[in-house]
Ligand SMILES: Nc1nc2c([nH]c(=O)n2[C@H]2C[C@H](O)[C@@H](COP(=O)(O)OP(=O)(O)OP(=O)(O)O)O2)c(=O)[nH]1
């Protein structure tokens with residue numbers, strides 16, 4: 001099966017994290033962390049800065065790697081590096097997503113996540129120092 005290498009940003013502001021609903025394609029309407037495919041020659045961090053600029057129109061600072069999620073979809077294997085991120089410049093505008101929410105720890109399960117993200121959500125719950 002082919003592997004798709006993706007980067008995703010868990011953008012934090014105070015005690016909330018930012019989630020978006022996909023605006024197109026096979027998983028339209030399901031929730032994810034903004035990001036996308038790593039292009040040849042890019043580091044994961046470079047890919048993430050580019051993707052967030054494209055999808056949300058803001059500049060970001062990429063922090064620590066939270067986890068790398070490995071997940072088998074029916075037609076590909078997903079390998080997704082998930083990083084903490086902060087917005088450093090600009091106001092978020094949704095260029096591709098159909099919806100977005102800032103979620104508190106208690107709201108983490110209130111949206112319909114893509115299946116690969118469930119493992120990450122469980123991990124995020126453990127980060128009490130970040131999500132009060
Ligand atoms: N960005 C992102 N993709 C995710 C998450 N969870 C998950 O299963 N995926 C899957 C959905 C897609 O099949 C793939 C990422 O593709 P993408 O559509 O974001 O890639 P991209 O931004 O480069 O967009 P495109 O140009 O390929 O349309 O990873 C997630 O939390 N964030």
Ligand SMILES: [Mg+2]
Pocket residue numbers: 034035036037051055
């Ligand atoms: Mg994307």
